[in-house]
Amino acid sequence: MSYSIAVLRGDGIGPEVTVEALKTLAAIKERFGHGFLYEEGLVGGASLDELGVPMTDDTLALCQRSDAILFGAAGGPKWDDASTDLRPEQALFRLRKELNLFANLRPVRSYPMLDEKSPLRPEVVRGADIIFVRELTGGLYFSQPKKRWQTPEGRRAVDSEDYSEQEIERVVRVACELATKRRKKVVSVDKFNALISSRLWRQVATEVGSEYADVDLSHMLADTFAMQLIVRPTQFDVVVTTNMFGDIFTDEAAVLAGSMGMLPSASLSGLPDGRTLGLYEPIHGSAPDIAGQGIANPLAAILSSALLLRYSLGLDEEACVVEHAVTSILEEGYRTSDIYSEGTRKVSTQEMGELVATRIREPKG
Numbered sequence: 299m300s301y302s303i304a305v306l307r308g309d310g311i312g313p314e315v316t317v318e319a320l321k322t323l324a325a326i327k328e329r330f331g332h333g334f335l336y337e338e339g340l341v342g343g344a345s346l347d348e349l350g351v352p353m354t355d356d357t358l359a360l361c362q363r364s365d366a367i368l369f370g371a372a373g374g375p376k377w378d379d380a381s382t383d384l385r386p387e388q389a390l391f392r393l394r395k396e397l398n399l400f401a402n403l404r405p406v407r408s409y410p411m412l413d414e415k416s417p418l419r420p421e422v423v424r425g426a427d428i429i430f431v432r433e434l435t436g437g438l439y440f441s442q443p444k445k446r447w448q449t450p451e452g453r454r455a456v457d458s459e460d461y462s463e464q465e466i467e468r469v470v471r472v473a474c475e476l477a478t479k480r481r482k483k484v485v486s487v488d489k490f491n492a493l494i495s496s497r498l499w500r501q502v503a504t505e506v507g508s509e510y511a512d513v514d515l516s517h518m519l520a521d522t523f524a525m526q527l528i529v530r531p532t533q534f535d536v537v538v539t540t541n542m543f544g545d546i547f548t549d550e551a552a553v554l555a556g557s558m559g560m561l562p563s564a565s566l567s568g569l570p571d572g573r574t575l576g577l578y579e580p581i582h583g584s585a586p587d588i589a590g591q592g593i594a595n596p597l598a599a600i601l602s603s604a605l606l607l608r609y610s611l612g613l614d615e616e617a618c619v620v621e622h623a624v625t626s627i628l629e630e631g632y633r634t635s636d637i638y639s640e641g642t643r644k645v646s647t648q649e650m651g652e653l654v655a656t657r658i659r660e661p662k663g
């Protein structure tokens with residue numbers, strides 16, 4: 299079977315880690331005999347420099363006609379000019395909106411061999427294995443009115459949290475479907491006691507949950523959840539929440555994995571023809587402080603390629619092979635700088651990518 303993949307490397311460490319994810323896919327191709335056809339597009343600062351916009355219509359069209367999108371990262375101080383509204387990250391916002399990528403999946407798990415890299419106690423993080431489902435195209439980041447104006451008393455600004463029942467329903471459904479293949483627990487996080495939009499969120503979530511007899515859907519207030527996530531993360535299986543809460547809580551959850559460089563993500567949309575189009579990227583940014591030094595951790599990008607295999611191409615066995623290869627290489631003691639500790643073996647971005655690819659081609663045992 300042959301699949302088309304749009305590759306958007308972006309800025310900073312984006313290109314460095316994407317190369318290693320492509321090595322992973324090459325190893326999968328070799329072992330399983332799939333055909334992957336890659337087409338490259340410019341995004342972010344790279345596109346601004348070359349073409350004057352964060353992303354062209356041609357690149358958008360490339361993404362629309364592909365089976366999946368592999369994304370690196372966008373942004374950096376070079377393009378932090380406050381006098382212009384053109385920003386590299388707009389490429390990502392446009393892709394989310396135009397491709398209707400409404401469900402952002404962020405799996406967060408603790409790796410026993412990296413426990414000591416977490417600021418939390420090992421006995422707290424050990425065994426944590428959560429999938430966050432963040433609503434990605436609505437809520438506070440997109441709803442209108444969203445404006446700033448001058449009044450006789452001074453400046454004012456407003457953002458709005460507006461959700462339709464359809465927007466809530468489809469994302470909670472994604473969470474429930476995921477839970478059926480996991481530990482069958484969904485926690486929906488809202489601010490029911492203070493926000494009307496959260497009351498609708500809770501109502502619709504309850505209705506969707508009632509359609510899944512084998513899934514236990516419960517609710518938690520965002521403030522309680524913020525605490526419970528670090529007090530007892532192992533209690534959570536699938537967590538579904540709004541755009542802004544999801545943004546904040548998934549960064550908080552990164553402490554469970556020990557480094558931003560370990561966390562992949564998938565942004566999914568259900569297409570009318572039944573296909574799932576997805577954009578796959580590490581949760582980290584372009585890390586300009588370490589770009590070009592060969593020390594970035596490529597595992598988040600590599601694990602994102604595993605999500606691409608699973609969710610866009612339906613290749614679950616192949617996705618598991620990638621995930622096992624990553625675990626195996628970590629068990630053998632190989633570490634990039636961000637997850638290095640005494641007694642382990644420090645490797646470069648490139649070496650880490652090659653180790654994982656080799657383990658895919660030559661599985662142990």
Ligand code: NAD
Nearest residue numbers: 371372373374558559582583584585586587588594595636
């Ligand atoms: P960042 O995620 O790029 O970096 C935060 C810290 O984590 C830095 O110290 C960095 O060195 C480290 N880090 C990140 N990824 C790493 C990896 N794979 N291996 C080792 N260390 C890693 O966040 P930031 O510094 O706030 O943002 C930098 C730029 O990236 C900004 O322009 C921001 O707007 C952009 N950004 C883009 C995305 C995206 O493209 N999806 C996401 C977040 C930030």
